[in-house]
Amino acid sequence: MSAPCMHPSCLLLLLLVVCRHAHTNLVSVTENTTVTTEPPVETLSPITPPVAPLTPLQTGQKSVVLTGENHTEKVEVVNPVTLNLECVWTGDNKRLPNITGYWTKDGKTIESSYSNTQLQNDRYYLRKEFSIMSEEDLGTYSCIFGPKAKVDFILAAPYLGEMRDKPIVSYVGDSVVMICKMDEKKSKPINWNWYKHNGTSKEKIEVDSPGHRYKITKDEKKTKLVVHNLTESDSGVYFCGAVYGIGTSMGHMQLRVITYFEPLKPFLGILVEVLVLVAVILLYEKTGSKKENQSGPEGNPDQTSNLSHGENAVADGHSGTARQRKV
Amino acid sequence: MPAAVVMDKAALPLDGGWGWMVVLGAHISIGFAYATPKALSIFFKEIQGDLMSSYSDIAWISSIMLAVMYAGGPVSSALVNRYGSRPIVMLGGLMCGMSMVTASFGSSIVYLYLCIGVIGGCGLALNLNASLTIISKYFHARRPLANGLAMAGSPVFLCFLAPLNQFLLERFGWRGSLLILGALMLNCCVAGALMRPVLTPTQKKLKEQTNGSTTIKDCHIKNVKQFLDFTFFKDRGFVIYLIGNIMFIFGAYAPIVFLSAYAVSQGVDEYYAAYLLSIMGFVDMFIRPGTGLIANSKWIRPRVQYFFSFAMVFNGICHLLCPLITSYPLLVVYAVFFGVGFGMVFALIFECLMDLMGNQRFPSAVGLVTIIECVPMLLGPPAAGLLVDIYGDYKYLFLMCGGVIVTGGMFLFIMNMYHYHMLRTSADTEETRQNSTVDQGQANVSEVEMQAGPETDPSETKA
Numbered sequence: 001m002s003a004p005c006m007h008p009s010c011l012l013l014l015l016l017v018v019c020r021h022a023h024t025n026l027v028s029v030t031e032n033t034t035v036t037t038e039p040p041v042e043t044l045s046p047i048t049p050p051v052a053p054l055t056p057l058q059t060g061q062k063s064v065v066l067t068g069e070n071h072t073e074k075v076e077v078v079n080p081v082t083l084n085l086e087c088v089w090t091g092d093n094k095r096l097p098n099i100t101g102y103w104t105k106d107g108k109t110i111e112s113s114y115s116n117t118q119l120q121n122d123r124y125y126l127r128k129e130f131s132i133m134s135e136e137d138l139g140t141y142s143c144i145f146g147p148k149a150k151v152d153f154i155l156a157a158p159y160l161g162e163m164r165d166k167p168i169v170s171y172v173g174d175s176v177v178m179i180c181k182m183d184e185k186k187s188k189p190i191n192w193n194w195y196k197h198n199g200t201s202k203e204k205i206e207v208d209s210p211g212h213r214y215k216i217t218k219d220e221k222k223t224k225l226v227v228h229n230l231t232e233s234d235s236g237v238y239f240c241g242a243v244y245g246i247g248t249s250m251g252h253m254q255l256r257v258i259t260y261f262e263p264l265k266p267f268l269g270i271l272v273e274v275l276v277l278v279a280v281i282l283l284y285e286k287t288g289s290k291k292e293n294q295s296g297p298e299g300n301p302d303q304t305s306n307l308s309h310g311e312n313a314v315a316d317g318h319s320g321t322a323r324q325r326k327v
Numbered sequence: 328m329p330a331a332v333v334m335d336k337a338a339l340p341l342d343g344g345w346g347w348m349v350v351l352g353a354h355i356s357i358g359f360a361y362a363t364p365k366a367l368s369i370f371f372k373e374i375q376g377d378l379m380s381s382y383s384d385i386a387w388i389s390s391i392m393l394a395v396m397y398a399g400g401p402v403s404s405a406l407v408n409r410y411g412s413r414p415i416v417m418l419g420g421l422m423c424g425m426s427m428v429t430a431s432f433g434s435s436i437v438y439l440y441l442c443i444g445v446i447g448g449c450g451l452a453l454n455l456n457a458s459l460t461i462i463s464k465y466f467h468a469r470r471p472l473a474n475g476l477a478m479a480g481s482p483v484f485l486c487f488l489a490p491l492n493q494f495l496l497e498r499f500g501w502r503g504s505l506l507i508l509g510a511l512m513l514n515c516c517v518a519g520a521l522m523r524p525v526l527t528p529t530q531k532k533l534k535e536q537t538n539g540s541t542t543i544k545d546c547h548i549k550n551v552k553q554f555l556d557f558t559f560f561k562d563r564g565f566v567i568y569l570i571g572n573i574m575f576i577f578g579a580y581a582p583i584v585f586l587s588a589y590a591v592s593q594g595v596d597e598y599y600a601a602y603l604l605s606i607m608g609f610v611d612m613f614i615r616p617g618t619g620l621i622a623n624s625k626w627i628r629p630r631v632q633y634f635f636s637f638a639m640v641f642n643g644i645c646h647l648l649c650p651l652i653t654s655y656p657l658l659v660v661y662a663v664f665f666g667v668g669f670g671m672v673f674a675l676i677f678e679c680l681m682d683l684m685g686n687q688r689f690p691s692a693v694g695l696v697t698i699i700e701c702v703p704m705l706l707g708p709p710a711a712g713l714l715v716d717i718y719g720d721y722k723y724l725f726l727m728c729g730g731v732i733v734t735g736g737m738f739l740f741i742m743n744m745y746h747y748h749m750l751r752t753s754a755d756t757e758e759t760r761q762n763s764t765v766d767q768g769q770a771n772v773s774e775v776e777m778q779a780g781p782e783t784d785p786s787e788t789k790a
């Protein structure tokens with residue numbers, strides 16, 4: 001995450017389209033993708049263009065210069081927008097004057113998008129305007145130059161911050177806190193929702209469901225779901241959704257509810273092992289010292305205080321052996 | 328007098344045989360003592376989420392545990408002196424196990440402070456002190472090696488507990504993990520069972536005497552005196568050791584705490600930065616017994632105090648050079664050298680005290696040393712953190728820690744030279760006085776002690 005990004009595509013991933021005014025034909029072609037207009041704002045902000053007051057629809061632009069064979073660009077969409085996507089290809093060795101280019105959405109070719117592009121300024125251009133109105137319009141849009149070069153634009157609502165991939169483990173009768181966060185840099189959602197997967201579909205969690213076991217807190221960029229009095233049926237996958245104008249961005253996490261018996265089994269196993277080892281060691285010592293005692297008894301009556309577990313014979317035997325084994 | 332001397336000669340430490348099992352027991356015991364507070368930090372994020380408190384509040388658990396472990400030193404020494412090591416280590420193991428098990432049912436942060444911090448810390452204090460004491464009883468000629476092997480428990484157990492804790496956390500959550508960790512800590516009882524008591528004849532004689540005559544008041548006075556024996560401060564060697572150690576402990580832990588943060592600030596990936604500490608721990612694991620082996624050699628053993636100061640200076644210089652390092656491969660090299668220096672110092676830290684104090688006084692001495700070391704240990708990392716906050720740069724942290732440690736090492740080196748010089752001159756004058764009275768038994772004793780190691784001579788004549 002914090003490694004220095006040296007690769008140009010890394011920088012590209014961080015750029016988002018900016019549009020304060022209704023520009024439709026601005027193109028800026030530089031070595032890397034650039035933000036097309038002035039002051040860089042991270043997301044498309046809902047500003048109504050002065051020309052059409054009835055449709056508060058935004059326009060955005062995204063331009064990618066491709067020097068290799070393919071490239072992927074992530075575009076975050078917050079609200080409905082008319083998006084102009086442009087692909088610029090520097091071409092290959094052949095430098096044909098004409099190339100066929102077309103667009104696909106999620107792998108399926110858009111029929112009306114076939115066009116012949118000509119070599120201009122030593123580059124090939126493909127442009128198309130897309131209307132992103134709702135969640136179905138999000139997806140992967142690709143511009144393809146002949147069979148050779150491809151740029152993927154992945155349009156999506158802002159992704160949630162890092163989600164736990166390991167399940168949360170909690171115990172019957174305990175309570176658990178599940179947190180979903182949106183990155184500080186991304187725009188804040190309109191609302192947060194929580195869902196639980198009940199085998200077939202997602203079921204929305206309401207705060208005032210019977211039993212008052214759920215508690216949802218919503219901050220601007222963070223939401224918490226607290227479940228009290230867990231039972232085993234609470235195990236499963238939970239979804240948190242960040243609601244934006246364009247759709248909902250989902251994150252998921254898994255909850256596992258177990259009883260106290262599960263960790264108790266290894267606990268008892270280790271306990272037995274400890275008792276067995278202690279008994280073996282002490283018995284070994286006692287039998288060892290009994291043999292020494294039989295061979296040469298020392299007879300020291302007041303050996304009680306220092307030793308526990310009734311090992312008087314041991315001390316006698318041991319001091320005897322020490323004497324015999326000196327140097 | 329001669330009769331007692333003959334009996335002492337008969338009860339020389341084993342230096343082998345069952346002694347190696349005792350080293351294993353001490354290894355386990357010391358391993359849990361040092362590794363548990365650090366390994367617990369893996370659970371903190373989960374506990375913080377569940378108990379809804381801040382990270383710094385949770386981090387106090389480790390600090391309280393370490394502080395109580397060190398502060399409990401004198402109590403532990405008194406108990407060990409009275410009852411021997413075995414019951415104390417078994418009691419310590421039981422306390423630790425219980426502390427973790429009760430903590431697993433906790434629902435407030437204060438409850439965790441009490442269970443893990445206080446009770447667990449007390450258990451660990453009993454373990455640490457008793458383990459060190461029994462090594463000094465079982466080994467003399469091979470004591471540095473035994474110490475090195477026992478102290479190696481700390482990095483070995485950390486290496487083993489850290490991934491285990493992670494695994495347990497994912498399978499059982501933090502509550503189940505604490506329960507199972509409690510069971511694992513009961514293995515300290517096994518370690519205690521291995522620590523067969525060694526009863527020398529003079530100790531038996533002492534018991535016969537104390538059982539009958541003394542009044543209750545005398546008993547109490549004697550207990551308090553044993554508890555915190557301030558006469559140690561009159562011992563020049565002890566004071567020198569103490570001052571050097573305080574300086575070392577003050578600067579020792581802060582670089583560990585801030586190493587990965589420093590690496591991240593130099594542009595290293597978080598994942599790779601965490602590796603640095605693992606590298607350091609891995610190197611530490613092998614350096615400790617290795618240092619014990621070196622310290623046991625004919626040339627180093629008499630000069631073990633100088634070797635200790637060399638190790639400290641080496642450690643300090645490592646830290647002083649760290650701000651010059653900005654690339655990851657060089658940071659790895661730094662981590663290796665840090666591991667070497669750290670391991671060398673910790674392998675020798677208690678060996679030197681045993682060497683200075685001798686068997687009789689070591690238990691009380693180590694209790695006093697640990698309770699005093701509590702202060703720099705708790706103050707060191709926050710002071711270093713303050714430097715980072717004020718100057719916004721990690722280099723001052725490393726410069727301060729390195730500087731303090733190098734100063735401590737040089738102080739020990741110079742003052743030990745002075746101390747041995749003074750001991751030699753006083754030993755010479757005493758020998759000339761005693762040679763005038765021809766005593767066969769005395770000559771026998773000097774011969775035996777010379778075989779054991781020339782440098783132990785001065786300390787034993789004091790006892």
